[in-house]
Amino acid sequence: QSALTQPASVSGSPGQSITISCTGTSSDVGNYNLVSWYQHYPGKAPTLIIYDVTKRPSGVSNRFSGSKSGNTASLTISGLQAEDEADYYCCSYAGDYTWVFGGGTKVTVL
């Protein structure tokens, strides 16, 4: 499968909201409500911040929220903070017991 499409970079000022898109196809994002999002600091392991499109694991800030429309899922970070500066990856179940990741988005806090 091809990687899901994410913008290479998104930036915002502290306190602002930003949205990262994740575009797939009708075979993955569009066909399953099984999109997850991961925050990844360089040199560290990724951490889960959203699963099943909209759900937040216990302990994850409610500033992170997810949504989906058609073949595109989105991650919104509200009240942007310096600590949110990281890489973000979406991931979708793609059927036939396979998974596909997005290309990743670098978030910069100005």
Next chain:
Amino acid sequence: QVQLVQSGAEVKEPGASVKVFCKASGYTFTNYVIHWVRQAPGQSLEWMGWFNVGNGNIKYSQRFKGRVTITTDTSASTAYMDLSSLRSEDTAVYYCATEESYYYHFWGQGTLVTVSS
């Protein structure tokens, strides 16, 4: 708490094989499927395959089929990822992760594999 501890960095020559291990603790090893994901320098995360520790089922990404083998040793609560016929493009950090209903809840710390002559 759940922990996945991976083996240390490796340097391999082109054409060689590498075996990375992922030792699990803090949960019943057979309860989760173990996936392997890699990240080449400057690249995105890439799904490689999974092993269902509970029933022994396996699935590999077509991109690695024939070169990757995922196994487990349930007595040691350890999963292994073996990648053969290494080439420079396989230089990457390799992660193991537990799958909990189609998402990755826990991750290992990553293992850097460098392929260089």
